[in-house]
Amino acid sequence: MDLSFGQAVFKKSLQLTEEGKDANQVAKIVCDQDAAGNNYGIGIMLDSNGQPMETSPTLLAFTRAELDQSAAGNYMSSAVHMDLLKAAILGWQQIPESCWDHFTLTLPSDAGTGAVRTAVDILLMTNPALDTLGLETLGWPAYKSIAGVKRLAWKEFFGDAIMTDPGLLPIYQAGPMNTTGLVRSPGVIETRAQEAASRKTTVILDRAYSGFEYARLLGTHSYEDVMRTSYDHQIRPFIEQGVPFALAISPTKSFVTFSLRPAGILLLYSPDTSQTQDMNKTANIILRARGSGFEHPTTRAFVKAMVNDRPSLETEHRMALERVAEAEALWRKLAEGTSLEYQFSDSYSGLFRNPQAREGAQAHIYNEHLYPVFSGDRCRLNVTGIPEDKLIAREHVKVFAEQCY
DSSP, X not given: OOOHHHXXXXXXXXXXXXXXXXXXXXXXXXXXXXXXXXXXXXSOOBOTTSSBOOOOHHHHHHHHXXXXXXXXXXXXXXXXXXXXXXXHHHHHTXXXXXXXXXXXXXXXXXXXXXHHHHHXXXXXXXXXXXXXXXXXXXXXXXXXXXXXXXXXXXXXXXXXXXXXXXXXXXXEESSSOTTTOBOXXXXXXXXXXXXXXXXXXXXXXXXXXTTGGGGGGGGXXXXXHHHHHHHHHHTHHHHHTXXXXXXXXXXXXXXXXXXXXXXXXXXXXXXXXXXXXXXXXXXXXXXXXXXXXXXOHHXXXXXXXXXXXXXXXXXXXXXXXXXHHHHHHHHHHHHTTSTTGGGGSTTBOSSEEOOBBOTTHHHHHHHTTEEXXXXXXXXXXXXXXXXXXXXXXXXXXXXXXXXXX
C-alpha cells in the first residue's frame, strides 16, 4: 500500500504539535487542508453528510434581537431574569421542584469550560484545604489545564474508582465521558454519592452532554423520559445522599450553539438551604473578578430564549440527540464482529469513542482521508462523522477497526 499521502499528513500533524497546537486543533487543521477530508475529529454535531448541523434557530433569533437592543452604549445584565432562568434550567434537567431552593445559579460567559473553572474557583474559596483535582482516567484534557492555571496538583483515578484522598476535589462526568463515551453504571454513581456523603466531600459534576447517554431511547420514549432517566442516573444519587455539589452544564452541545457559545451554566447544590446565600455571594465575587458582571449579547439572548421559549430549545436538543442515536445505530451495525464492537454496546454512548490505536495507525487512517483526534495511543472518533452512504460508511468503519481496538 502506498502510504505517502498519509505519512505526509502525519508529518504535518507532528509539526503542528511542535508549534503548540492541541490535538483538536491539529485534527481540524489537517482535515481542512484536505479537500477530500472526512471530519471525525473536533466535537461538533455533524449531519449525515458530514456537515455541521444548523445552529439553534431559536438562539439565533434571540441573538439578533439582542444585538438590535445593544445599539445604545450601555451595560446590560440578565439579573432580573435569574429566578425564572433557574426554574427553566432545573425544569429542563428534570430536577424535582422540591429541590429547587437548594440550588444557586450562576452564568459564566465562557461556556461549559467556564462553568467548570468557576466551580473550581468557588470551591477553592469555600474549602481552603483543597489542593488537588481528582480526575477520571481518559477524561477531558482541559481539567489538567485548569489545575495548572490554579496551581493545583491533579491525580487520575482509573476505571470506576471512588475519589477519597484528603484535600481532593473530585470531578465526575455526569453523562457519557469525554473522551471515551463510557457511561458509568448506576451502581458506581450510587457508591460515589454514598462515599462523598460519608466523607463530607464536595464534588463537581461535569454535565457537558445532558441526556446523551440515553439518546438511543428516543425511538421508544419521550424526550422528557430521556431527560428524567438521565437525571435519575447522574444527579439524583448526590441529592438523596445530601452531597454538596457543583453541576456544570454546557448548553453549547445540547442546543447546537458551537458558533455562538452563549454561556456556561453552573448550579451549586447546598443540602442546607441556609448556605445558599453565602454560596451566591461567593459566586458573584468570582464572576465580578473575572469581568462577568455584565454579559455578552449571546449570553443575554440565551437567558431570554430559555425563559421565554424553552420548548423550542428542547425540540432542538431532541433533534441533536436523535442525530447521535442515528449515528450510533449505524456504527453499531457496521462495527459488529470487529475490534470496535464493544465501543457501541450499551456501556458506551454519546458523541465520542476513544479506542486504542495500533502502532502506525495515524498514517494509515490519514491515508484514507479520515481525520479523528489522535492523543497518545488513542484515536478519538466523533460518531456523527459517519456518512449516510452505507458503502462509504462501511469502508470508514473497516479502516478504523483495522487500525484501532
